[in-house]
Amino acid sequence: MGLLDQCEEVFGTSDLYQVLGVRPGSSEAEIRRGYRKVSLQVHPDRVTEAEKEAATQKFQTLGRVYAVLSDKEQRAVYIEQGTVNEEADISSQDRDWMEYWRLLFKKVTVADIKNFEDKYKGSEEELADIKQAYLEFQGDMDSIMESVLCSTTKDESRIRDILKKAIEAQELPAYTAFTKESAKKQRSRKRRGDKEAKEAEAVREELGLEAGADSLRNLIQSKQKNREKDMNSFLAALEAKYSGNSQKGGKKGKK
Structure with a gap:
């Protein structure tokens, strides 16, 4: 067939x-x-x-x-x-x-995730992903924060600054959903993020994982995200980027 x-x-x-x-x-x-x-x-x-x-x-x-x-x-x-x-x-x-x-x-370990996170945050790749998410969701920060890899509530102010500068430089349109977002919505998002962080911490303790495993915490938090609602979806996105970078040029062996 x-x-x-x-x-x-x-x-x-x-x-x-x-x-x-x-x-x-x-x-x-x-x-x-x-x-x-x-x-x-x-x-x-x-x-x-x-x-x-x-x-x-x-x-x-x-x-x-x-x-x-x-x-x-x-x-x-x-x-x-x-x-x-x-x-x-x-x-x-x-x-x-x-x-x-x-x-x-390949299977992704906590060390792999930490390595990816360290390289990804602040990179040109992350910048491109942030801008793409902003355009895709027309400035909705809930969706943007759910979409950008490794992002937590701690990253929101940094991501906001990136977007504000891009808007000021006329690299991005000034969507009302972003420029006029209410303080109430921002507080609600922070509460959800804090709740997810506590749930992730509880899982960490239950599994006996080392304290301060921020990358793994981000991974577990991603399970709560509205767009994916599945930890494997985060792994799919991460592995596509992480392992893909290491296999460029080996087309016959990889794809």
């Missing part, structure tokens, strides 16, 4: 971008992130025995979709013709998709 037919059968759409939950103009990192996020939802090791067969089929189909969209030549054919190079797809059907997935997404 061709890949597009397979997608229609197991995901209800033949649009490869829709299968991964990304837009047609997505970057390689966004496609990788979409693949990681959706694959976690159907990973055969994370479902019941009754669901395993269907999950395995979806997981393998996702791998084939990602293999097409992450390959420049195959993606170009799909964009231009709306079809998949079936010969190239057939050659990938016998691939061990579980092993392929493990090679793409």
